[in-house]
Amino acid sequence: MKKLYLVRHAKSSWKEEGLSDFDRPLKGRGVRDAHSTGQWLLEQGNTADLFISSPATRAMHTALIFAQELQYPISKIRMESALYHGSPIDIYEALEKVDASVESVFLFGHNPTITNFVNQSIDHVIDNVPTTGVACLSFDTDSWAALGQEAELVFFDYPKRRK
Numbered sequence: 001m002k003k004l005y006l007v008r009h010a011k012s013s014w015k016e017e018g019l020s021d022f023d024r025p026l027k028g029r030g031v032r033d034a035h036s037t038g039q040w041l042l043e044q045g046n047t048a049d050l051f052i053s054s055p056a057t058r059a060m061h062t063a064l065i066f067a068q069e070l071q072y073p074i075s076k077i078r079m080e081s082a083l084y085h086g087s088p089i090d091i092y093e094a095l096e097k098v099d100a101s102v103e104s105v106f107l108f109g110h111n112p113t114i115t116n117f118v119n120q121s122i123d124h125v126i127d128n129v130p131t132t133g134v135a136c137l138s139f140d141t142d143s144w145a146a147l148g149q150e151a152e153l154v155f156f157d158y159p160k161r162r163k
């Protein structure tokens with residue numbers, strides 16, 4: 001059994017004119033939401049064997065905050081460039097590289113890729129994974145390389161749901 005936590009980056013800022021999409025930082029609300037979501041995940045007993053993130057600033061910053069809250073070593077966050085402007089196929093390809101001994105992965109990325117991946121994997125539809133939203137999927141397999149498209153939705157949570 002493999003557990004995948006798909007995390008959409010926290011709320012980002014459009015404040016700085018001329019800044020590329022890739023370099024956009026988190027807003028204050030995004031930072032707060034990432035901390036509270038990370039704390040909530042820890043309180044619920046969720047742990048991570050591996051973090052994989054898009055290298056975009058807002059995704060990496062979200063991953064760094066989650067790492068702090070979930071006590072995951074920041075130096076072990078793996079960056080996958082294909083996750084920025086990627087597709088669900090890019091998520092599968094990133095996961096294929098994960099060692100079979102890893103039981104749980106947190107993957108930090110962007111929409112529409114996160115929402116599309118979730119909807120391809122479960123038997124119902126989630127309209128949108130909002131910023132700082134987390135969809136936890138369980139796959140009945142012993143190998144990330146053999147990951148199928150059918151998963152069980154363990155939970156779907158986001159900051160406004162907990163307020």
